[in-house]
Amino acid sequence: MKVVPKKGIMEEYGIAGTDQRADRERKYEISRKLGLSPSAIQSVTSFFEKGIQPERKCSGLPCYLGGSSRDTASSLSGDSCPGYCDHAPVVQRGNVFYSTKGGVEQEIEEGLADYVLEKRQSIDAYMAAGGYSNLQIEIHDLRGVIERSHLKGMGGAGFPVSLKWDSFRKSGSERGMLLVNAHEGEPGTFKDRRLLELFPHSVLDGALLAAASNGIRKVIIGIRSDYDNARMSMSMALREFYEEFGVKSREKLPDTIEIMLVPGPYVTGEETALMEAIEGNRGEPRLRPPFPTETGLYNLPTLVHNAETLVAISEIANGGSFRKSYCLTGDVKKPGVYRLPMGIRAGELIRNYGGTDPSSLKAFMPGGLSGGILPISMLDTPLDYDQVRKTGAGLGTGAVIAISGERCMVDTVAAVAEFFRRESCGKCFPCRYGTFELSDLLQRLKNGQVKAGDMDRGKMIAQVMMDGSICALGQAAGKVFLDSVSRFSDEFSQHLGKKCNAGTCGFGGH
Ligand SMILES: Cc1cc2nc3c(=O)[nH]c(=O)nc-3n(C[C@H](O)[C@H](O)[C@H](O)COP(=O)(O)O)c2cc1C
Ligand code: SF4
Numbered sequence: 082m083k084v085v086p087k088k089g090i091m092e093e094y095g096i097a098g099t100d101q102r103a104d105r106e107r108k109y110e111i112s113r114k115l116g117l118s119p120s121a122i123q124s125v126t127s128f129f130e131k132g133i134q135p136e137r138k139c140s141g142l143p144c145y146l147g148g149s150s151r152d153t154a155s156s157l158s159g160d161s162c163p164g165y166c167d168h169a170p171v172v173q174r175g176n177v178f179y180s181t182k183g184g185v186e187q188e189i190e191e192g193l194a195d196y197v198l199e200k201r202q203s204i205d206a207y208m209a210a211g212g213y214s215n216l217q218i219e220i221h222d223l224r225g226v227i228e229r230s231h232l233k234g235m236g237g238a239g240f241p242v243s244l245k246w247d248s249f250r251k252s253g254s255e256r257g258m259l260l261v262n263a264h265e266g267e268p269g270t271f272k273d274r275r276l277l278e279l280f281p282h283s284v285l286d287g288a289l290l291a292a293a294s295n296g297i298r299k300v301i302i303g304i305r306s307d308y309d310n311a312r313m314s315m316s317m318a319l320r321e322f323y324e325e326f327g328v329k330s331r332e333k334l335p336d337t338i339e340i341m342l343v344p345g346p347y348v349t350g351e352e353t354a355l356m357e358a359i360e361g362n363r364g365e366p367r368l369r370p371p372f373p374t375e376t377g378l379y380n381l382p383t384l385v386h387n388a389e390t391l392v393a394i395s396e397i398a399n400g401g402s403f404r405k406s407y408c409l410t411g412d413v414k415k416p417g418v419y420r421l422p423m424g425i426r427a428g429e430l431i432r433n434y435g436g437t438d439p440s441s442l443k444a445f446m447p448g449g450l451s452g453g454i455l456p457i458s459m460l461d462t463p464l465d466y467d468q469v470r471k472t473g474a475g476l477g478t479g480a481v482i483a484i485s486g487e488r489c490m491v492d493t494v495a496a497v498a499e500f501f502r503r504e505s506c507g508k509c510f511p512c513r514y515g516t517f518e519l520s521d522l523l524q525r526l527k528n529g530q531v532k533a534g535d536m537d538r539g540k541m542i543a544q545v546m547m548d549g550s551i552c553a554l555g556q557a558a559g560k561v562f563l564d565s566v567s568r569f570s571d572e573f574s575q576h577l578g579k580k581c582n583a584g585t586c587g588f589g590g591h
Contacts, residue, residue, distance in 0.1 A: 128363035128506075129344050137173050139163055140503075141268020142450060142482055143410035144170040145496045147182060161346055161504075162268040164308070165189050166408065166480075167416035176309055197278045197310040204321040207282040211399045216289055216326065216334075223294040223398060230397045235405065236262055236352075236387030237451065237477045237553070239466035242394070246295055249374040249384045257382030258299040259292050259335075260373075261391060264355055265305060266347035268500065269449050269480035272406035272418050273388040277304065277311035280392060281318035287391025289334065290398050295384060298336045303355055306342040315340055347504045351552050352385040353377075354506070365508045366552035405479055407464065411445075412485035413437040424468070428460035431483055444484040444569070448477025450497050451557035453564045454484070473564065489583035490569040491576050494562065495523035501558035512555025515546040519562050528587035529579040536577070540566065 108126060112119045137160035140149055144162075147169035163173045168180035168189050178192035190196050207213065215223075228243035249257060261284070265273040276284055284302075292300050304312050319338060326334075341359060348354050349364035356378045358364030377383025386394075393403035405423045410416045413435030421430075427447060428439040442457050447464060453474035455462070462472055469476040484493055502520035507513040522539045525531045539562065546559030566573050575581065579588045 125361065125363055128365070136175070137161065137163065139169070139171045139173075139268070140496075141166065141500060142446075142493070142496055143167075143269050143416070146411050146482075146484070146488075146493075148184075149181070162266060162270075164265060164271040164274045165192060166269050166271050166410045167418070169410060169416070176307075192310070194310055194313060197314055200279055201314050201317075202280050202282055204282055204318070204325055207286075208325075212282055212395065213286050213289075213322075213326065215398045216286070216293070223290060223394075226397060227394065230403060232390070232393055232397065232403060233466050234387055235389040235393065235478065236350075236385075237267075237449075239470075239476060242386075242390060245374060245384065246291075248372070249295060249382055252375045252382035254295045254297060254382060254384070257295075257297060257374075257384060258301060258378060259288060259295075259297045260352070260355065260359075260378055260383050260385045261288055261300065261302040261388055262350065262352060262355060262385055263302060263304040263308070263311065263388045264343055264345070264350035265308075265388075266350050267449050267451065267478060267480065269410050269446070269482050270408055270478040272408050272478070272480075274308055274311055275418050276388055276392055276406065277308065278314045281314045282322070283392040283395050284315065284388050285318050285322060285338075286399070287393070287395035288338070288386075290394055291384065291386060291391060292335045297384065300335045300338045301359070301378070302338070302340045303343045303359060304340060305350075306344040312340060312342060346506075348506045348552070348554055351554070354552070355385075356383065363506075365506045366554075368551060405464075407434075408478070408480040409435050409483070410480070411483040412442065412488070413483045424463040424465040426461055426463050427455075427481060428457075430464065430481060431460070435483065437483065441486055442483050443486040443488060444490065444493075446474075446480070446482040446484070447472075448475045449480035449482070450500060450561070451475065451553060452477035452480075453557075453561055454490075454494070454497075454568065456568055487583060489581050489585045490565065490572045491523065491526055491581070492583070492585050494565045494569075495520070495527055497561055498523050498558065501554065501561075505554060505558070509549070509551040509555065511546045511549040512551070512558065515542045515550075515555065516558050518542050519546075519558065523562075526573070526576050526586075527581075529576070531577060533577060536566070536573070 108122045109119055112122045139162050141162040143166040149170035165171045165178050170181050172179050172181055178189040179186045180189055224243055224246050232242045233239040263273050263277055288300055343358050345358050345364035349358050351366045352373055353367035354364045373383045373385050389406055396403040404420045407419045407430055415436040419434045431437050431439045439460050444454050444456050446452055446454050447469050455474050459472050462468055466476045498520040502516040505512045505516040543559035543562040546555050550556045
């Protein structure tokens with residue numbers, strides 16, 4: 082099949098290129114047209130220039146574990162996650178994705194528009210399975226049903242959905258809007274892309290139910306701008322829905338449902354950063370309070386839900402229970418997205434779905450890079466928000482990353498720290514400074530250039546990051562460091578003595 086690479090995202094937005102003088106001229110022209118100062122234009126464009134690149138080699142943890150740093154065949158440098166973590170390591174050129182597993186470059190079929198068109202859920206199949214049925218009847222107390230289901234938001238924070246609705250209603254929800262967060266960008270998390278591409282009617286149904294239950298008249302679906310196939314599938318779903326229901330259920334539908342492509346790096350997925358980006362500002366998190374349910378997008382009360390949370394809402398409304406998409410990557414034989422009842426044990430997921438003996442592992446991340454790293458003695462932990470929280474870690478997005486017994490933990494934690502360093506937006510000092518310091522410290526530890534006193538300083542910095550960062554990115558970067566140093570203290574001590582049992586660090590040897 083012939084795939085025509087598309088223009089890069091920066092070209093599409095007309096804000097960057099290789100010719101710096103032409104870029105500058107274009108920015109001056111935009112500033113004149115909009116009546117804004119050139120520095121205001123520069124402030125915004127410099128943020129998005131750092132964002133999603135059209136050509137990239139992913140350096141997120143699943144790709145790192147898959148050997149991306151050893152891939153010297155590709156001239157591309159390390160960059161953000163394109164969302165095909167089960168094919169790690171991944172490179173992207175235009176809108177074509179390749180797995181470079183074992184040093185052999187192979188096109189990822191799932192990344193093709195034709196694949197999505199063939200596999201996506203049709204409206205007929207969705208309705209035959211009971212989908213959209215609750216839009217035809219009055220929604221009696223969906224809030225109560227949601228509360229009894231114990232549904233928590235699946236975008237990372239795990240906040241109870243019914244409580245968020247209460248807070249939104251208190252702020253005068255009829256003035257407000259629903260913002261669907263589909264800006265997925267954390268390495269190891271690729272569930273939302275799958276849901277938007279293959280189950281778009283479930284996402285839309287959930288959004289319409291949440292809107293109808295809370296009297297919302299405006300819905301914005303904010304999709305990460307390089308998720309081309311997700312945007313295509315969601316747009317088709319919207320058109321199919323209007324063809325089927327447009328007239329019959331109009332009074333129950335919001336006045337507008339808009340799909341918006343939002344560029345920007347990982348941090349733009351943070352709900353207030355997403356609002357900033359949509360409003361045309363740098364996609365950086367806001368200080369809270371006020372919370373989005375009080376003052377959100379365009380200063381209006383805003384209910385923000387992750388795309389998967391909306392799928393769960395549609396499942397609860399149409400069938401009574403919901404499932405969770407666990408993204409399993411890292412050192413497992415069968416990585417993938419597994420949609421299962423909430424609460425499967427980590428070991429069971431790795432053995433029964435990942436096809437891997439959990440005893441071959443040393444550690445696992447229960448909730449992506451932000452959720453922390455646990456030793457395998459905790460593999461019995463049920464993967465739900467409350468149970469994982471009891472271990473001191475977090476379920477986050479439900480991205481489980483397995484780490485083999487042969488790995489060096491310092492090397493693994495250093496790769497995570499480097500991710501946080503690269504993705505820090507720099508708005509607040511603890512994170513801006515701390516992510517650089519911790520990444521540098523761990524790189525030096527790998528090279529045998531760290532003294533015990535440096536580790537104490539690192540711990541102090543990490544604590545300040547947890548206490549003083551504006552958003553969960555900086556807080557998580559500090560927490561992952563502190564937790565890893567205490568949980569895997571033997572390995573950190575070993576490195577202080579210039580030894581690495583895995584033999585992967587600068588001084589090598591056993
Ligand atoms: C750095 C960072 C990135 C985030 N990225 C996403 C994202 O891509 N998608 C998402 O839904 N939530 C993301 N979140 C969480 C959102 O801020 C917010 O909690 C979520 O969208 C709320 O929806 P929920 O209650 O349905 O989970 C991110 C948070 C942080 C701190
Ligand atoms: S914690 Fe980091 S990512 Fe979040 S606002 Fe501060 S600098 Fe930006």
